[in-house]
Amino acid sequence: MEKVVLGGYFGFENLGDDAILLSEVSFLKENGFEPIVLTNKGKSIFGVKGISRTSIKDILRIRNEFSTFILGGGGLFQDKTSFRSLLYYLFLIDFMKRLKKKVVIFNVGVGPLIRKISIKLLFSTLKKVDLVIFRDRFSFDFFPELKNKFLGFDSAFSLNFERKETKKKILVSLRYFKDLNLKKFSKFINILREKILMILNLLFSQRKRK
Incomplete structure (x- = not known):
């Protein structure tokens, strides 16, 4: 089974x-890949081996075990x-890239970038990668000159959850x-809660009539 290394903001208990990460791990496993994740303090997560995201030594230790590095998703x-x-x-x-690995930027967002040097460095780096998939139209259009880019989506939206009609709730992050x-x-x-509940009531009542 081919191994793939995943990088991102993983292992920090951010929902x-x-x-x-869960959606990407599930996708890779379903397609015959074995993911290894760069995490905070090298913690294993979702039953996947983790190595420290800040340890060059740990990455070098497995350098011969994988050929592809995937960075994303999220607003990195x-x-x-x-x-x-x-x-x-x-x-x-x-x-x-110095390790001669294929690099894929997967469903990552761009911005806000408040420093000119950030824009310059990001563009220069993205030109080196093998494939770039942006998660939204704004990010896709940010660097018009960039080649090998595609428009994707937020990876979290690909999670399959069992849908149940429960009490009407609003989650605010x-x-x-x-x-x-x-x-x-x-x-x-x-105000938002009142408006959303009104809309939900209308949607549910229309569904019941059909």
């Missing part, structure tokens, strides 16, 4: 990135929250930012 190519994070992913791509007004946001959520 969105865990969903992305941004420098607003951390410029170091972007540099890490760019280094990882370059490092894998918050990210802190300095201008957040909690009182106004709370009011917005209450």
Whole structure:
């Protein structure tokens, strides 16, 4: 069974990135591949072997076990929250190419990029990879000159869950930012909840009539 190494923001107990990883691991296994994941502190996850995402030594130890490196998905190519994070992913791509591995960027988003050097470095690095699949139209159009690129989707959307009609709930995922007004946001959520419940009631009633 051919082994493939996966890289991303994995092993940090982030719901969105865990969903992305689960979908990609499932896809690879279903198609006859054995994934190895670069994770925080080398933790195994979803029954898949993990190695430390920051240990060059660990990666070199398995360099002869795989031929392809897949980076993604998620919003990895941004420098607003951390410029170091972007540099890490760019280094990882370059490092894998130096090891003569095929590199696939899989369902990754671009932005926000607030530094000109970030845009320049990202474009220069992406030109080296074998295949780029962006998760959204904005990211796809960000570098018009880039070749070998395709428009994909958010990997988490490919997860197959058993659908059940349960109580009507809204899931709100918050990210802190300095201008957040909690009182106004709370009011917005209450209005949103009322509107969504009205829409859900209409949809469910129409379904029952059919």
